[in-house]
Amino acid sequence: MNRALIVESAGPAVSLQDLGRPGFLAAGLSPGGAMDPQALAEAVALLAARPGDAALEMGALGGRFRLAGGAARIALTGAPMRAKSDGVPLRWNAVHMIEDGSVIEIGACQEGRYGYLSIGGGIATEQVMGSRAFHSRAGLGQAIAPGMQLPLGKDTAPTRYGRMLPADPRFQGGVLRVLPNAQTALFSPAQRAAFAATRFTISARGNRLGAALALSDSRHMAQFTLAEGLSLLSETTLAGDIQITGDGTPFILMADCQTMGGYPRIASILPQDIPRAAQAAPGSVVEFRWIDPSEALSLHHAWRQSLARLPAQCLPMIRDPADMPDLLTAQLISGVTDGAEREPQAERPEK
Amino acid sequence: MTDAFASKSTPQILRMGLSDFLVRFDDRLSDQANRAVLSLAAALEAEAWPGLVELAPSLAALYLRMDPAQCDPCHVEAKLQELLATRDWFAAPLPPGRRIWQLPCVFGGAAGPQLAEAAALAGCAPDQAIAQICAKPLRVLALGFSPGQPYLGSLPTAWDIPRQTELTQTVPVGAVVVAVRQIIIFTAPSPTGWRQIGQSGFRGFQPKNAPPILLRPGDEVQLRSVSAEAFAAMADTGGICEPLP
Numbered sequence: 001m002n003r004a005l006i007v008e009s010a011g012p013a014v015s016l017q018d019l020g021r022p023g024f025l026a027a028g029l030s031p032g033g034a035m036d037p038q039a040l041a042e043a044v045a046l047l048a049a050r051p052g053d054a055a056l057e058m059g060a061l062g063g064r065f066r067l068a069g070g071a072a073r074i075a076l077t078g079a080p081m082r083a084k085s086d087g088v089p090l091r092w093n094a095v096h097m098i099e100d101g102s103v104i105e106i107g108a109c110q111e112g113r114y115g116y117l118s119i120g121g122g123i124a125t126e127q128v129m130g131s132r133a134f135h136s137r138a139g140l141g142q143a144i145a146p147g148m149q150l151p152l153g154k155d156t157a158p159t160r161y162g163r164m165l166p167a168d169p170r171f172q173g174g175v176l177r178v179l180p181n182a183q184t185a186l187f188s189p190a191q192r193a194a195f196a197a198t199r200f201t202i203s204a205r206g207n208r209l210g211a212a213l214a215l216s217d218s219r220h221m222a223q224f225t226l227a228e229g230l231s232l233l234s235e236t237t238l239a240g241d242i243q244i245t246g247d248g249t250p251f252i253l254m255a256d257c258q259t260m261g262g263y264p265r266i267a268s269i270l271p272q273d274i275p276r277a278a279q280a281a282p283g284s285v286v287e288f289r290w291i292d293p294s295e296a297l298s299l300h301h302a303w304r305q306s307l308a309r310l311p312a313q314c315l316p317m318i319r320d321p322a323d324m325p326d327l328l329t330a331q332l333i334s335g336v337t338d339g340a341e342r343e344p345q346a347e348r349p350e351k
Numbered sequence: 352m353t354d355a356f357a358s359k360s361t362p363q364i365l366r367m368g369l370s371d372f373l374v375r376f377d378d379r380l381s382d383q384a385n386r387a388v389l390s391l392a393a394a395l396e397a398e399a400w401p402g403l404v405e406l407a408p409s410l411a412a413l414y415l416r417m418d419p420a421q422c423d424p425c426h427v428e429a430k431l432q433e434l435l436a437t438r439d440w441f442a443a444p445l446p447p448g449r450r451i452w453q454l455p456c457v458f459g460g461a462a463g464p465q466l467a468e469a470a471a472l473a474g475c476a477p478d479q480a481i482a483q484i485c486a487k488p489l490r491v492l493a494l495g496f497s498p499g500q501p502y503l504g505s506l507p508t509a510w511d512i513p514r515q516t517e518l519t520q521t522v523p524v525g526a527v528v529v530a531v532r533q534i535i536i537f538t539a540p541s542p543t544g545w546r547q548i549g550q551s552g553f554r555g556f557q558p559k560n561a562p563p564i565l566l567r568p569g570d571e572v573q574l575r576s577v578s579a580e581a582f583a584a585m586a587d588t589g590g591i592c593e594p595l596p
Contacts, residue, residue: 025407025414026392027564028494128558138498139539140558182365182373182412233378234495236407236414240368260409260495268368296369297419304420 003069003152005119007144008103013059013207014144015134016123019052024129025236025259032135032255035114035208035278038307039078042165043118045310046075046095048157053122054132056144058115062106063144065117071100072152073120073161079112079171079279094164094317112171112279120155136208137256163314170276173202173284177291178267181241186226187266194223195266196288200250204282208256211277212249213286221248226264234260240269240277252277270296272303362387362440364431370419372427376440377411380532382505383441384411385492389569393446394434402427408568409493410502451488451571454551454590456527457582462550469529469546472512480548481576483507488571489534497541499556499564503534503572514544525551527574552588571595
């Protein structure tokens with residue numbers, strides 16, 4: 001038989017994701033795709049795969065998956081989760097060879113919100129509108145459920161495994177850099193300053209459409225409301241926009257958001273900080289920091305360059321991770337490299 | 352009295368996030384502003400600027416997605432200013448290549464349970480309401496909310512009726528609803544604050560078909576009232592599409 005990944009069990013927010021369907025905004029379809037596209041880029045680097053391959057996105061909880069029809073390489077990226085293959089622990093942020101018939105068990109997120117299981121050759125279900133991504137709002141693609149047999153594509157680098165990437169921590173909230181958008185000027189300077197001076201908590205109300213923010217004293221939300229807020233004409237909305245709903249509650253729009261909306265949007269998250277926003281689990285604290293557009297552009301160009309250098313940052317895993325008591329410590333990394341190939345952490349978004 | 356929906360604005364160029372732009376022709380619903388949006392979109396498509404990767408019209412504004420690796424936003428802003436200054440976009444003709452859709456629709460009864468209520472708000476009887484809504488083609492002002500879902504307009508000023516305060520739990524695919532001088536034909540079952548006055552067989556979003564999304568902004572839609580019996584007897588209720596002359 002052809003290679004397949006058989007779903008024995010899956011958490012409630014497991015779905016197939018790739019880079020989504022850009023280009024349909026005028027038709028009313030948001031791009032969707034992985035909530036943390038950086039995790040897909042990391043998997044591509046680890047697997048030496050094609051960008052755009054589909055992977056399993058696992059929100060909060062993974063599942064049990066059995067490999068059939070042949071061995072496969074898997075990469076585990078994004079929010080770290082406890083993972084085992086036939087009982088042997090698998091290191092996160094690494095690529096492993098899994099034997100035919102083996103069971104991959106992935107538990108709950110240790111931090112963050114979305115972990116990714118990518119497979120050499122990709123998951124090769126039928127594409128719809130140029131993508132395999134599940135879009136919760138448009139009803140495209142499928143959420144993953146037990147019993148599904150997911151066909152696998154041909155692996156083009158089957159001997160490349162036992163490698164890992166240094167972790168790029170973005171899983172506990174923190175500072176999200178924001179830019180003005182077409183509606184920011186509707187808010188007073190005092191409101192914009194208060195927005196950046198407030199520590200918000202990610203509320204439990206959140207999914208692929210977006211995440212609501214909370215304050216310890218919800219009465220303070222009213223300071224962000226706009227007098228004319230409810231009668232605005234609908235305009236284009238994008239993932240990363242922060243809209244202020246009727247009672248002043250900010251809501252971060254995410255991958256599967258609507259394409260037009262009438263709530264005013266106070267700010268837009270710098271694209272490279274969207275993974276950090278998406279990975280902030282309920283209860284984590286986020287703060288917003290205004291940056292000016294020219295600074296944002298140089299940060300963006302540097303980030304694109306750092307993504308392009310991910311393949312060069314992959315390091316060999318020289319010891320069996322199962323034997324190592326301190327898998328997530330930096331010593332593991334500094335012990336196997338002279339550091340010359342790795343990017344300084346300063347190039348990555350700072351906390 | 353002048354039409355309150357006539358536009359008096361000048362277009363604004365607004366930066367959105369990292370490198371994108373919004374050209375806002377009005378901050379209220381206005382037929383002229385929507386025409387301006389469609390004309391500018393067509394002009395930009397023809398110009399094919401480097402770095403311009405996507406255009407999305409909304410009711411009175413045009414969104415431009417720019418690739419920051421391929422363009423300098425300051426230059427884009429200057430070029431937009433130049434282009435906007437070349438003509439009166441509010442008076443520009445609608446772009447060519449648009450189509451007209453003839454859609455049969457059952458109004459009132461079980462197919463449109465809120466027809467009488469909506470007609471009363473617009474100050475007319477249900478029969479007059481149907482006549483007004485079917486009097487002439489309505490333009491696709493924008494697609495949104497769900498994929499392929501059209502906002503059609505503009506209806507006469509009497510139809511500037513508010514949304515309901517309570518949501519209707521769900522309306523079916525093809526439902527024809529009305530509010531604020533516009534008609535929406537739902538492309539997926541959905542809750543709505545608009546009033547359902549009719550039901551069509553239009554399926555504007557069929558992901559596995561080519562093309563998956565039938566309407567384009569600027570297309571026109573002519574609703575035609577048919578009886579429930581005649582509708583049930585029709586082989587194809589999905590509508591007929593022809594190029595506009």
